[in-house]
Amino acid sequence: MAKKYYSDLGFVSTKTVRLPGFRTSFGYQFPYIDINYLELGTLNENKDNVILIEHALSGNALVSGQDKETGAIGWWEDYVGPGKAIDTNQFYVICSNVIGGCNGSTGPTSINPLTNRPFNMEFPPITIQDMVKAQTLLLDYLEIPKLFAVIGGSMGGMQALVWALEYPEKVHLCIPIATCMAHSAIQIAFNEVGRQAIISDPNWNNGNYTPDKRPEHGLAVARMIGHITYLSAEIMEKKFGRRLQRSPEPSDIFPVFFSVESYLQYQGESFVKRFDPNSYLYITKALDMFDWFYNITNVEEAIQQIKSKFLIISFESDWLYPPEQSKQIVKILKRANKSVTYMNLNTNYGHDSFLIPNPELTTVLRSFLEVEYHTLQQKNQADLYAL
Amino acid sequence: MAKKYYSDLGFVSTKTVRLPGFRTSFGYQFPYIDINYLELGTLNENKDNVILIEHALSGNALVSGQDKETGAIGWWEDYVGPGKAIDTNQFYVICSNVIGGCNGSTGPTSINPLTNRPFNMEFPPITIQDMVKAQTLLLDYLEIPKLFAVIGGSMGGMQALVWALEYPEKVHLCIPIATCMAHSAIQIAFNEVGRQAIISDPNWNNGNYTPDKRPEHGLAVARMIGHITYLSAEIMEKKFGRRLQRSPEPSDIFPVFFSVESYLQYQGESFVKRFDPNSYLYITKALDMFDWFYNITNVEEAIQQIKSKFLIISFESDWLYPPEQSKQIVKILKRANKSVTYMNLNTNYGHDSFLIPNPELTTVLRSFLEVEYHTLQQKNQADLYAL
Numbered sequence: 001m002a003k004k005y006y007s008d009l010g011f012v013s014t015k016t017v018r019l020p021g022f023r024t025s026f027g028y029q030f031p032y033i034d035i036n037y038l039e040l041g042t043l044n045e046n047k048d049n050v051i052l053i054e055h056a057l058s059g060n061a062l063v064s065g066q067d068k069e070t071g072a073i074g075w076w077e078d079y080v081g082p083g084k085a086i087d088t089n090q091f092y093v094i095c096s097n098v099i100g101g102c103n104g105s106t107g108p109t110s111i112n113p114l115t116n117r118p119f120n121m122e123f124p125p126i127t128i129q130d131m132v133k134a135q136t137l138l139l140d141y142l143e144i145p146k147l148f149a150v151i152g153g154s155m156g157g158m159q160a161l162v163w164a165l166e167y168p169e170k171v172h173l174c175i176p177i178a179t180c181m182a183h184s185a186i187q188i189a190f191n192e193v194g195r196q197a198i199i200s201d202p203n204w205n206n207g208n209y210t211p212d213k214r215p216e217h218g219l220a221v222a223r224m225i226g227h228i229t230y231l232s233a234e235i236m237e238k239k240f241g242r243r244l245q246r247s248p249e250p251s252d253i254f255p256v257f258f259s260v261e262s263y264l265q266y267q268g269e270s271f272v273k274r275f276d277p278n279s280y281l282y283i284t285k286a287l288d289m290f291d292w293f294y295n296i297t298n299v300e301e302a303i304q305q306i307k308s309k310f311l312i313i314s315f316e317s318d319w320l321y322p323p324e325q326s327k328q329i330v331k332i333l334k335r336a337n338k339s340v341t342y343m344n345l346n347t348n349y350g351h352d353s354f355l356i357p358n359p360e361l362t363t364v365l366r367s368f369l370e371v372e373y374h375t376l377q378q379k380n381q382a383d384l385y386a387l
Numbered sequence: 388m389a390k391k392y393y394s395d396l397g398f399v400s401t402k403t404v405r406l407p408g409f410r411t412s413f414g415y416q417f418p419y420i421d422i423n424y425l426e427l428g429t430l431n432e433n434k435d436n437v438i439l440i441e442h443a444l445s446g447n448a449l450v451s452g453q454d455k456e457t458g459a460i461g462w463w464e465d466y467v468g469p470g471k472a473i474d475t476n477q478f479y480v481i482c483s484n485v486i487g488g489c490n491g492s493t494g495p496t497s498i499n500p501l502t503n504r505p506f507n508m509e510f511p512p513i514t515i516q517d518m519v520k521a522q523t524l525l526l527d528y529l530e531i532p533k534l535f536a537v538i539g540g541s542m543g544g545m546q547a548l549v550w551a552l553e554y555p556e557k558v559h560l561c562i563p564i565a566t567c568m569a570h571s572a573i574q575i576a577f578n579e580v581g582r583q584a585i586i587s588d589p590n591w592n593n594g595n596y597t598p599d600k601r602p603e604h605g606l607a608v609a610r611m612i613g614h615i616t617y618l619s620a621e622i623m624e625k626k627f628g629r630r631l632q633r634s635p636e637p638s639d640i641f642p643v644f645f646s647v648e649s650y651l652q653y654q655g656e657s658f659v660k661r662f663d664p665n666s667y668l669y670i671t672k673a674l675d676m677f678d679w680f681y682n683i684t685n686v687e688e689a690i691q692q693i694k695s696k697f698l699i700i701s702f703e704s705d706w707l708y709p710p711e712q713s714k715q716i717v718k719i720l721k722r723a724n725k726s727v728t729y730m731n732l733n734t735n736y737g738h739d740s741f742l743i744p745n746p747e748l749t750t751v752l753r754s755f756l757e758v759e760y761h762t763l764q765q766k767n768q769a770d771l772y773a774l
């Protein structure tokens with residue numbers, strides 16, 4: 001068991017469940033899928049206090065708490081827990097690893113039951129819609145009919161949007177953060193360079209690498225590119241500027257070694273320990289292919305069917321998923337007379353702003369959830385009296 | 388000889404000259420250096436019509452015209468030629484490949500006279516100041532006492548700034564375009580990822596690769612990253628958006644292939660044919676280390692010594708060398724009461740704006756050069772009468 005670090009939630013454990021398979025957007029039939037997920041808080045009797053949290057590209061089911069086995073701390077520890085913005089004393093929180101991922105859910109490293117070998121690049125291409133589909137199967141298994149809220153940043157926001165559009169009866173609140181309806185050319189471009197870094201690493205070997213010879217250099221470079229795009233130029237300047245990491249050492253190829261170089265190298269090296277290169281290919285491709293209206297013939301009608309209220313959040317300093325993209329979502333929903341609250345927060349952390357402790361984001365999330373939950377309960381109460 | 392393509396200047400040929408060595412900023416003594424350069428137009432009797440053009444990271448001496456041997460077209464063909472913004476009917480234009488480069492000037496691929504092997508990573512670290520120092524030796528050789536103007540974009544702008552500061556008697560006009568006084572953290576970060584892509588390519592082999600086994604994948608990835616930063620998100624969206632390059636082919640690893648992916652792959656592949664990976668390391672490091680005031684103890688005094696007039700140009704859509712960085716240069720010069728004209732042009736091509744045909748940039752350059760040249764000649768005439 002891991003050493004106790006610190007988390008208001010203490011030790012937690014994810015579970016993995018085998019669920020019935022489904023047909024992906026591109027027509028592949030999974031015989032079954034495994035989904036790794038975490039539950040926090042307690043499901044109430046009415047089952048109306050469920051919040052589904054969606055993770056981003058490099059996330060996993062461990063949204064908060066400390067993993068009993070690995071000792072890892074949840075990626076949204078600052079926002080999810082007792083008394084926090086997403087209050088586990090009040091809400092029953094679920095977070096699951098996406099399919100295509102590498103943290104317990106079926107993905108390229110899983111054994112393909114048809115061949116008894118890891119899928120590797122025989123894994124089918126997946127879409128954000130497929131990720132959500134897998135989550136609906138998890139909720140069926142957990143016997144949860146409806147979500148009070150679905151919340152996610154970046155790729156998590158795309159999943160939240162898909163929930164609201166494709167499963168309108170199941171979503172009361174939809175909170176997409178720092179996201180978009182479809183990747184722009186520059187967003188695709190950054191991901192493509194990451195993919196090229198991986199597949200041009202000789203160790204990639206058409207995806208058939210072994211655990212002791214993975215394309216780690218390629219994945220590290222991909223992660224470094226990502227890291228630059230997650231931060232704002234302003235915060236990088238504040239954190240690193242032109243500071244030197246240390247005096248040159250004989251092994252250095254140049255006489256100057258900047259702190260920002262050291263930081264990026266460290267980010268790349270630590271990422272390869274916890275992420276699978278093929279997963280990186282599949283998930284970034286899912287991001288690039290994402291189109292909220294994929295396979296939807298009548299967009300206007302589909303939007304009309306949406307029943308959830310929206311809280312849409314963007315960050316002024318986010319140049320990877322700029323506020324303009326969130327505003328486009330707001331516009332489309334408002335045009336259809338949907339209930340939308342939009343906040344563009346003035347943090348300077350860039351795209352990473354949703355992951356970093358921020359009193360404003362905390363307040364916005366907390367108060368929106370509280371007010372809406374209170375309203376919902378009053379309505380339920382009234383419905384009860386009306387019976 | 389190459390097939391005639393089209394250039395107002397017709398066929399041109401660069402020359403390579405062996406010049407006395409010099410001591411670099413970091414203390415390495417070159418026994419000698421080779422400099423590859425191009426001359427366009429005619430030096431006048433007074434030798435007051437010399438314009439030195441400085442190239443950027445991936446540039447070379449072929450600023451304009453068509454190379455007689457390779458058929459390549461100059462990188463600033465749109466701005467340099469008879470009747471163009473930088474008019475070769477009026478001015479004698481010189482452009483030389485930087486030291487550390489791979490297009491005819493001494494660089495990592497050159498033979499180290501001390502070992503009779505290519506320098507590779509035994510090449511000394513070089514600075515922007517060293518690049519300029521090498522150019523002063525070229526001008527001595529050409530018996531040119533003074534530059535009417537020194538002009539350059541991006542890394543070329545840094546060289547122009549160094550000329551004005553370190554050789555104040557030799558520069559009449561200084562025209563730095565889309566540049567900065569020192570790289571910021573995010574500028575260093577993008578270059579560092581490119582370098583990591585190269586040195587983590589197994590073919591890099593500590594820099595001792597052979598011509599048939601170069602770290603081409605690493606260099607291609609580095610170039611792709613660069614290309615994204617040279618364009619604006621807006622122009623990428625206009626050029627590519629989410630357009631597909633073609634229907635999926637059996638060899639594709641994913642069922643969707645975007646045009647922007649194809650574009651980046653092409654840019655990467657074509658770059659490796661014309662650029663040396665070690666050169667890429669040295670030159671990007673020179674960019675990152677660049678500090679206009681490097682080795683200058685009394686900055687205020689040094690700035691006071693500057694004699695040149697400045698035309699400083701930035702582009703609103705340039706997020707790699709944002710206008711803010713040009714404004715910092717303007718501020719420092721204005722505070723010292725130097726003559727500065729500053730233009731922030733509203734093109735939407737991002738950093739690449741200075742390379743792309745643009746009527747506004749053409750007009751600004753042409754008129755500034757014309758007016759200043761006319762003024763200079765009137766002054767010379769007056770000086771003559773006064774004798």
